[in-house]
Amino acid sequence: MQLLMFYLLGLGAVVAALIMVTNKRPVRAAMSLIATMSFLAGLYVLLDAHLIAALQLIVYAGAIMVLFLFVIMLLNIEEKEGRLAGSALLWQMIAIAVVGLVFVLMVSVVKLSDNVVPLGEAAALFGTTRAVGKMLFTEYLLPFEIASVLLLAAIVGAVILAKRRIDDSDQ
Amino acid sequence: MEQVMSTINLSAIYPEIILTCFSLLILLMQSFSTPRFKEYYGYVSLVGVLAALAFVVMEPSSFFAQTVVYSFNDMWVVDNYARFFKLIFLLGTGLTILISMKYLEDEAMQYGEYFALILFATIGMMIMASAGELITLFLGLELMSLSLYVLAGYTRVRMVSNEAALKYFILGSFATGFLLYGIALIYGSTGTTSIRAVAASVGKYGLYSPGLVMGMAMLVVAFGFKAALVPFHMWTPDVYEGAPAPITAFMSAGPKAAAFAAFARVFMEGLPALQMEWTWLIWIMAALTMTIGNVIALVQDNIKRMLAYSSIAHAGYVLVAFLAAGELGISSVLYYLLTYTFMNIGAFAIITALSGRGEPRVFVRDYQGLGFQHPFAAVAMSLFLFSLAGIPPTGGFMGKFYIFSAAVKEGYIGLAVIGVVNSVVSVYYYLRVTVAMYMEEPSSVREAEAAAPIFSPALVIAIFISAYGVLSLGLFPSSYVAIVKQSFLALQ
Amino acid sequence: MSEYIHVLIMLVLAAATAGGMLVATSLIGPKKSFIDKMEPFECGESPIVSPKLRFSVKFYLVALFFVIFDIEAVYAYPWAVLFKELGLFGFIEMMIFLTILAIGLIYVWRRGALEWDR
Numbered sequence: 019m020q021l022l023m024f025y026l027l028g029l030g031a032v033v034a035a036l037i038m039v040t041n042k043r044p045v046r047a048a049m050s051l052i053a054t055m056s057f058l059a060g061l062y063v064l065l066d067a068h069l070i071a072a073l074q075l076i077v078y079a080g081a082i083m084v085l086f087l088f089v090i091m092l093l094n095i096e097e098k099e100g101r102l103a104g105s106a107l108l109w110q111m112i113a114i115a116v117v118g119l120v121f122v123l124m125v126s127v128v129k130l131s132d133n134v135v136p137l138g139e140a141a142a143l144f145g146t147t148r149a150v151g152k153m154l155f156t157e158y159l160l161p162f163e164i165a166s167v168l169l170l171a172a173i174v175g176a177v178i179l180a181k182r183r184i185d186d187s188d189q
Numbered sequence: 190m191e192q193v194m195s196t197i198n199l200s201a202i203y204p205e206i207i208l209t210c211f212s213l214l215i216l217l218m219q220s221f222s223t224p225r226f227k228e229y230y231g232y233v234s235l236v237g238v239l240a241a242l243a244f245v246v247m248e249p250s251s252f253f254a255q256t257v258v259y260s261f262n263d264m265w266v267v268d269n270y271a272r273f274f275k276l277i278f279l280l281g282t283g284l285t286i287l288i289s290m291k292y293l294e295d296e297a298m299q300y301g302e303y304f305a306l307i308l309f310a311t312i313g314m315m316i317m318a319s320a321g322e323l324i325t326l327f328l329g330l331e332l333m334s335l336s337l338y339v340l341a342g343y344t345r346v347r348m349v350s351n352e353a354a355l356k357y358f359i360l361g362s363f364a365t366g367f368l369l370y371g372i373a374l375i376y377g378s379t380g381t382t383s384i385r386a387v388a389a390s391v392g393k394y395g396l397y398s399p400g401l402v403m404g405m406a407m408l409v410v411a412f413g414f415k416a417a418l419v420p421f422h423m424w425t426p427d428v429y430e431g432a433p434a435p436i437t438a439f440m441s442a443g444p445k446a447a448a449f450a451a452f453a454r455v456f457m458e459g460l461p462a463l464q465m466e467w468t469w470l471i472w473i474m475a476a477l478t479m480t481i482g483n484v485i486a487l488v489q490d491n492i493k494r495m496l497a498y499s500s501i502a503h504a505g506y507v508l509v510a511f512l513a514a515g516e517l518g519i520s521s522v523l524y525y526l527l528t529y530t531f532m533n534i535g536a537f538a539i540i541t542a543l544s545g546r547g548e549p550r551v552f553v554r555d556y557q558g559l560g561f562q563h564p565f566a567a568v569a570m571s572l573f574l575f576s577l578a579g580i581p582p583t584g585g586f587m588g589k590f591y592i593f594s595a596a597v598k599e600g601y602i603g604l605a606v607i608g609v610v611n612s613v614v615s616v617y618y619y620l621r622v623t624v625a626m627y628m629e630e631p632s633s634v635r636e637a638e639a640a641a642p643i644f645s646p647a648l649v650i651a652i653f654i655s656a657y658g659v660l661s662l663g664l665f666p667s668s669y670v671a672i673v674k675q676s677f678l679a680l681q
Numbered sequence: 682m683s684e685y686i687h688v689l690i691m692l693v694l695a696a697a698t699a700g701g702m703l704v705a706t707s708l709i710g711p712k713k714s715f716i717d718k719m720e721p722f723e724c725g726e727s728p729i730v731s732p733k734l735r736f737s738v739k740f741y742l743v744a745l746f747f748v749i750f751d752i753e754a755v756y757a758y759p760w761a762v763l764f765k766e767l768g769l770f771g772f773i774e775m776m777i778f779l780t781i782l783a784i785g786l787i788y789v790w791r792r793g794a795l796e797w798d799r
Contacts, residue, residue, distance in 0.1 A: 081748040088744045147758060159197070163774070173749055175339035219791075
């Protein structure tokens with residue numbers, strides 16, 4: 019059952035990702051990206067990472083995708099039936115070759131890694147909101163607080179770069 | 190109900206807390222005060238930097254006692270290595286703030302956010318130097334990078350600045366992806382993200398796991414990008430050229446040092462067992478970084494671009510010392526980065542003063558005849574350039590001397606030879622500017638349109654501090670060496 | 682894992698409902714298409730501009746703030762779940778986090794980034 023689910027979700031994620039990359043219409047590509055994200059959320063569930071699965075849906079499939087769509091609307095990309103020039107095609111081939119090589123490398127890494135380090139059994143409640151939260155608020159307290167400063171810097175950066183007009187005069 | 194506690198030692202992060210409070214204060218001031226207070230933001234941030242500096246230097250646990258404070262479940266390490274790096278960062282930040290104040294006014298840029306972002310970036314760097322754990326390190330690196338992306342594009346009206354920010358952001362995020370992937374692979378093969386625990390795990394279960402080696406390679410890519418090492422240096426010239434001049438000064442000093450700080454801590458403390466694997470990699474990168482940086486710098490006309498390539502070359506020298514490791518190697522890394530902070534920010538201070546509104550005057554030809562028109566600026570610039578070239582009696586010379594002697598001592602003679610040849614080559618392009626300043630007549634057209642350089646008091650103070658640093662590091666190295674020796678990261 | 686069966690059942694039901702409606706309308710609905718009907722509806726007038734407008738960059742800023750504050754909210758979920766267990770320690774911790782971000786909100790507000798027509 020678990021294995022079947024894994025293959026189903028994995029297949030779904032890969033197919034959706036392929037549709038995203040090959041689709042010429044940006045909005046459709048964005049929609050298939052949402053599908054990819056959702057399938058990935060399913061995979062996280064299989065890994066017992068329940069909170070992460072929920073966050074994947076809330077943050078990625080929800081918030082980040084809104085941003086994607088806004089950017090697409092903002093740019094208003096013309097749908098063009100482009101034909102790749104010779105050199106672009108060459109680059110595409112090279113890119114595919116490199117990606118393939120990385121893939122082979124990754125698979126062999128995973129296959130070759132005989133787990134020298136004994137992997138402890140995951141605790142019964144591993145990955146639940148409770149367990150992750152406990153880690154986050156006790157052991158990872160410092161990174162948690164740093165994250166707030168990071169978000170603040172992001173807010174300031176967004177205002178500075180994206181706000182149309184910033185005046186000192188009308189404060 | 191159970192009590193949840195965590196080993197917290199707040200005093201270990203006082204400098205960071207202070208800087209955070211000051212950046213929040215600036216944001217609040219920006220929110221509520223009237224525009225006429227805007228000149229004070231720079232001073233407020235300067236006070237923050239000085240306060241943090243005071244806490245770094247005068248910590249309860251004394252510097253010479255070699256105390257190492259672990260806090261937050263080993264996620265935070267305050268040792269002399271971290272303290273020294275924080276000193277470098279705060280110094281670089283302080284000097285940058287000094288050279289920024291007048292510049293912001295002339296370019297009519299927003300004040301508050303600028304200083305807040307600079308402080309955020311500094312906090313990020315300090316986190317990188319003290320992180321004893323990879324996720325904390327990642328957050329520090331992100332905080333630093335994010336602030337820098339925005340700062341690089343801070344002059345929104347200038348196309349080059351926008352381009353710089355965009356390029357930096359896209360390539361930088363890519364590099365961050367590598368960092369995360371590397372961390373994930375290391376976590377996957379060792380089951381921990383704590384740097385000390387990684388070392389223990391690798392030591393216990395043997396070194397060879399392909400995942401671990403891959404993770405290490407990914408970390409090399411990520412840190413190589415942040416420190417602008419060849420072949421991950423492509424972004425540097427464009428970003429350094431496009432960013433506002435004070436920000437270029439800032440970027441070339443602190444963040445580069447921060448990348449090296451994290452690089453050295455992860456590799457020397459966490460992955461010493463993989464030394465065989467990374468030695469040859471770093472060897473090649475060091476040789477390439479020095480050579481390519483210097484050779485391309487030879488043909489640059491834009492002085493900001495030239496210093497960008499020169500900063501790549503300098504990262505190569507630091508990498509040689511990094512490879513030499515040991516007490517001599519690491520302490521010469523620290524010595525060199527301190528010197529580099531002074532000489533590079535000094536040079537950029539002059540560039541900032543001369544560039545004029547909108548930065549049109551950043552070419553070597555704009556420096557023709559400067560020696561007669563503005564002797565003070567020309568002398569200071571020559572001093573910084575001599576130091577960058579490694580000509581005695583400047584700090585740059587002593588720094589290179591320590592680096593190459595460390596390399597020879599550890600048996601990297603080939604690399605030392607490449608380095609020395611490269612510094613000889615670099616003399617050409619540094620001296621070209623000096624020659625232009627003293628031996629060439631300004632072309633009449635240029636002279637007419639040339640605006641007077643803007644030397645605000647703050648900028649002059651920054652130049653004096655840098656010049657003092659460069660000279661004292663060159664003339665009285667022994668006291669600095671004593672401090673640096675105390676700070677080297679033990680290879681355990 | 683078994684608790685996700687409910688999610689799965691709901692997903693299947695939702696997909697079946699949506700798909701069923703589409704199929705049903707295309708099967709039993711009347712189909713009479715002529716040129717005017719196929720045009721985008723614009724108050725009975727014939728459309729004069731392309732409906733593909735460029736969105737203003739202001740939308741983007743709002744979306745950006747949404748993402749940032751959404752991520753902030755995400756941290757609050759586990760905190761809320763663990764509120765009693767973490768006690769005062771967790772409370773102070775979260776208050777520091779929220780204070781820093783509240784300053785961000787004040788800043789955004791006072792800087793006029795939430796206002797539309799400026």
